[in-house]
Amino acid sequence: MSLPQIQRRTVLKGVAAATAALAAPRVFDAAAAAAPAGKGVFGYGVASGDPTGTSVIIWTRATPPARPGERIAAPGSGCGRSIPVQWQVARDERFTRKVAHGTVHTTADSDHTVKVDVTGLDPYTQYYYRFHSLGEYSPVGRTRTAADIPGEVHALRMALVSCSNYTGGYFTAYRAIAERDDLDFVLHVGDYIYEYGNGADRYGPKELVGVRDAQPATEILDLEDYRLRHALHKADPDARAAHQAHPWITIFDDHEVANNAWADGAENHQANEGSYLARRNAALKAYLEWMPFRLPDQSVSHQGTRFFKRFSFGALGDLSVLETRQNRSKQVSYPQSPLDGFVPIGVSPAIDGALASPQRHLPEPEQLTWIKDGVSTTGRRWHLFGNQVMITAVRYPGSALGAGNVLFVNADQWDGYAADQASLLGHLGAQPAAAGDVVVLTGDIHSSWAADLQAGSTPAGVEFVTPSVTSDGFYEIVRSFLGNPAPETAVGATRQITGAVQQLNPWVKYLDGVGHGFTVIDVTPERVQADFHHTPVPTSAAPDPRVNPGVLPTYTRSFRTLAGTRRVSAATGPVGPRTDQPR
């Protein structure tokens, strides 16, 4: 998370966890997650990711067909023999101009996933790739390398997404992204999967019960569970299409393991669920198997496993992908809070002291230094951050939470680690103009934001926050709190609350708590623009657009930041065609 879910969930999660722990061993059936395993070798499609100027990861899952008497090698099953898989990369869709090929073997040890780091490629070039095994070809994937050419500046455009809860709705944002051909990559900043089951802990609209269910059906806890949950997402036709159409750059947040995770625990991990670290190891193993993710060089100073990494795009800019779960200090908590994860400020010296403590960290200190160095030493025009939880300081009015005149902060965001927040923003604010400007790209809070970052009163950059693909946002929470009034009433109440948040935080230039979808981020030497794409505003005729697979998010609003200003400004309309195309 995250946007707080209603307290009811906290009460029920103990019951759900107990149920999960008691559940009988699963039997693999023809349910959605396992079904593609029975439909040929490459039923989970193809994906690519982490493009540099000369390399890209290509991915698939190759299921060996079951021989008589054998169990099907369904994801998570641990079954199935080793099989050879050939891969090919070409400049054209018909594979007449091949540039690279090879053979790998895949086994049950990697859940029969296949990942190849294809090297020796040309920068800013479009490629096609496919796999072949046991007489079958995979679908053809399209990918491209980064425009990382010294002295050259090219177009740079991406789709920013986060929070794709399978039971929360159809992945229509992914469908809209798949249909575009103007993107260099998709940037997913976390909550690609959620850990919840279909019981009392189910997360999402009731209209989708029986239609779009989690698999396995209970909260995911071990390697088998996490693999099957990932497979469910690759079985989704919209997710598969978006992976096939573009390379992705991804980083996990909390729900890839469990809600509101910290270094050695999580809000949604209970003592009867076994070792948290064993659970996280299983979750991250499945993540690395099922995502087109390149583990970076571990020799850079870090703690645990290094996941943070940087991509560059010539003189135009770079993208630092942050990782803020593995080493973070435990969140400050306030059991009497009206909302999970929110804490009051100015009420308890213990809470205020903990929030401000320099002993508590979000990224580990080594990573914070790496983030700062990336801004001050490269000389590039723009420094983008792929970031999980909001860094903008946001005070929430207690009155909107039914908690009187007290102000609250979301303790799971950078506000909950105020010393790190001040240290980073202070560094950004102190950079000379020649260092370029910072644009932070964030998700997690299931709503759309554009905000100025400030170090005291000094401009430090901007933050654009993308709405969730499907996960419940302010609107769904408000509507539930109000006892499910007419959608129009709930939309009005949501806008009242988000308006009050903006009033209290005047550096927040835009906040929409109703729409779901994605954000197109377009970078030129002159500006970085964010085009928000949202599902339609709910009405009595269509109270939840997320349950309609035919309704795609469409363009709603744009904001931008002009080079040298470190401020959000208005944009007149959506971005036009790209200024140039890759080879």
Ligand SMILES: [Fe+2]
């Ligand atoms: Fe989320």
